[in-house]
Amino acid sequence: MLQLTKRTEYGLIALVYMADRAGEIVSVREISEQYPIPRRLLAEVLKDLCRANLVHSHRGATGGYVLARAADQITLGAVVVALEGRPSLTSCETLAPAVHGECGIEHICPIRSPLHRIREGVWHLMERTTLRSLLRPKPIPVAIVAGTEPNDPPHSPTP
Amino acid sequence: MLQLTKRTEYGLIALVYMADRAGEIVSVREISEQYPIPRRLLAEVLKDLCRANLVHSHRGATGGYVLARAADQITLGAVVVALEGRPSLTSCETLAPAVHGECGIEHICPIRSPLHRIREGVWHLMERTTLRSLLRPKPIPVAIVAGTEPNDPPHSPTP
DNA sequence: CGATATAGCACTAGAATAGTGCGCTTTCCC
């Protein structure tokens, strides 16, 4: 269904949240109280992001998570890979490498290599998109609560 | 799961096959005998493509399907829309328009509009990809006439 | 020590997809 999973959405929201508080340790509870995201599920997601080294964890009473790198060093692609695996677009690619290297009709499959190109395009798009570019150009946390975008003031998002 | 469905794969394979035989009426049986695709399922897919006016159907004993337009007039986007609906990338977009126009956290959702851009990018990619570009540049029997890409082999396409 | 937070595993429920059954209609061809 050519759509990101909820896990990925939640992960991105959490990452953006953490990016806004760069350096601070943020707990799952804190994030889940800001958005209608099930706490336990978000916890699972953060664990995955931690395993993928996108965030660092701190255990114990005042524990939580912190971005492992700067926001412009974290790509959408990396997040997607961490939370739902490398996208494949066709089932060929999902199964092929695991089985015997082919999808069974590989030698006659007329859409294989062209679709690869598409996949590459999508993939490239996600690799080029950094967490930073997902951030709103608004510095104040309070603004997050209040602001829909009135008319995109002074900032220019990305070149 | 950022992946095309089997239906879409099957549809593309069928379309490519039909493009190779532009003008001829091709039956579901014929296609399903060339590839390991369940006949009945392929039939469902072709029906959907027919409803979307991407192919024309001919009933009766020697019936089958034919491309409704030239291969370069059929986009991957149109096929995807016909077989799995317009892609949405986030659940916001899937539900939002149906419900009350918002996903519930829309006003605070930090990833909404940036992710929209991504979606647009993916969508644009699919809209720009035509069935023709999925074809192998093989100088096949009847030749697809209308002239393939400029990088073609030693074959001066056509008038 | 106790409260709080992450770590890990396993499990349930629901939705979406893959694939099938069956009867009807249309059309070619003998």
Next chain:
DNA sequence: GGGAAAGCGCACTATTCTAGTGCTATATCG
């Protein structure tokens, strides 16, 4: 004209994936 072949339409089953939850263990701050 009648049968075979092909599409049409609907409904149905099965499998897979995702969303979300339960429980327990471990770590750390105060």
